[in-house]
Amino acid sequence: MRTSGTARNASREEVGSDELDRSLAQLTWASPSANQSRIAASFLIMSLGMLAHSTAIPPLPKCELGHEIPAHVTLCIVCGAHVGFPNVRYAARKEETEALDKRLADARISATAKGSLDRLEAFGKAVDGSKAVVSRFRADLDAMLSGGGKLMQAYYPAVRAGLRVPQNNEFDPARDPNDARVSPVFYDSLHFAALSLDRLGVPHYGNFAITLREEMIAKRTTVFEENPVKFNERFPASRSRPFPYGYRASWQDRSTLAMAKLQHKIEASTADAEFADILLEKQSDPNAFSDFIEVHVYGPIHPGAFEHVIAEIPDDDLEKLFWDRMKPKLESFGVSFEEVGA
Numbered sequence: 565m566r567t568s569g570t571a572r573n574a575s576r577e578e579v580g581s582d583e584l585d586r587s588l589a590q591l592t593w594a595s596p597s598a599n600q601s602r603i604a605a606s607f608l609i610m611s612l613g614m615l616a617h618s619t620a621i622p623p624l625p626k627c628e629l630g631h632e633i634p635a636h637v638t639l640c641i642v643c644g645a646h647v648g649f650p651n652v653r654y655a656a657r658k659e660e661t662e663a664l665d666k667r668l669a670d671a672r673i674s675a676t677a678k679g680s681l682d683r684l685e686a687f688g689k690a691v692d693g694s695k696a697v698v699s700r701f702r703a704d705l706d707a708m709l710s711g712g713g714k715l716m717q718a719y720y721p722a723v724r725a726g727l728r729v730p731q732n733n734e735f736d737p738a739r740d741p742n743d744a745r746v747s748p749v750f751y752d753s754l755h756f757a758a759l760s761l762d763r764l765g766v767p768h769y770g771n772f773a774i775t776l777r778e779e780m781i782a783k784r785t786t787v788f789e790e791n792p793v794k795f796n797e798r799f800p801a802s803r804s805r806p807f808p809y810g811y812r813a814s815w816q817d818r819s820t821l822a823m824a825k826l827q828h829k830i831e832a833s834t835a836d837a838e839f840a841d842i843l844l845e846k847q848s849d850p851n852a853f854s855d856f857i858e859v860h861v862y863g864p865i866h867p868g869a870f871e872h873v874i875a876e877i878p879d880d881d882l883e884k885l886f887w888d889r890m891k892p893k894l895e896s897f898g899v900s901f902e903e904v905g906a
């Protein structure tokens with residue numbers, strides 16, 4: 565899948581120079597005057613050169629009254645009408661859905677060739693029931709459950725407010741430009757979660773895995789291929805080609821993205837029990853990089869949107885006390901929970 569995507573991008577870039585060579589050859593051959601043909605050729609070089617280096621930008625969607633909707637807004641900037649959530653609008657663009665459908669069609673062809681199509685379809689069916697899981701540390705969850713419930717801190721507003729410190733690792737210092745490329749201007753309004761089949765999240769972000777209630781997020785949530793830092797390494801930014809299409813999807817289409825992305829990991833012998841670890845790669849070291857499909861939730865997250873918590877409690881009296889104190893609070897919000905040993 566990845567190879568064909570790269571090949572398509574490469575051929576798009578090469579179109580400019582091929583056309584230029586052909587056109588120059590025709591002009592030089594057909595024109596009676598060498599000077600005239602040189603002048604014409606230089607104009608052609610300029611215009612084709614500009615074409616080759618400009619990016620095809622899809623038109624902005626429009627509100628019901630026909631006003632263009634900038635990428636990052638939730639209200640029309642002319643008439644104030646609600647225009648939905650930026651990430652959902654972005655994923656719904658024709659360029660995105662067509663490219664994703666093409667990736668899935670290619671994935672099905674590859675799966676048919678290796679005899680794993682039935683298992684790929686079973687995986688897709690399982691992912692239709694997948695959940696968004698946010699991982700947090702104890703102090704963050706405790707704060708959210710206090711009073712009538714406090715809002716979860718989104719990463720960027722928390723960093724800007726001095727409430728959270730980016731870690732000195734290979735990802736955090738590069739997060740801003742990479743998230744901005746994937747979710748231009750609106751990235752700081754997103755909560756980031758992982759797509760999960762077993763309600764386990766990414767331990768690196770905290771030992772409390774919080775499953776979000778689907779009905780509270782479905783309309784404002786999208787999924788993205790992988791960690792944007794990794795993605796942008798695979799598809800470096802360039803003015804001469806658009807951001808690759810087909811690597812994001814609406815919440816409702818999340819299984820399409822998962823099937824397209826992970827077809828190569830599903831064999832004819834893959835059992836249902838293996839699906840969860842294929843969707844969200846587990847690592848024994850909590851700080852190791854694990855591959856997963858990123859979930860982007862636009863807007864606030866309140867404990868009323870929590871469904872279930874898996875708590876990994878260390879063998880420590882104080883931590884156990886904190887956890888015991890948290891249980892009735894979780895119950896008061898109607899959140900089920902379970903405890904696993906650290």
Ligand SMILES: [Zn+2]
Binds near residue numbers: 628629631641644
């Ligand atoms: Zn409008």
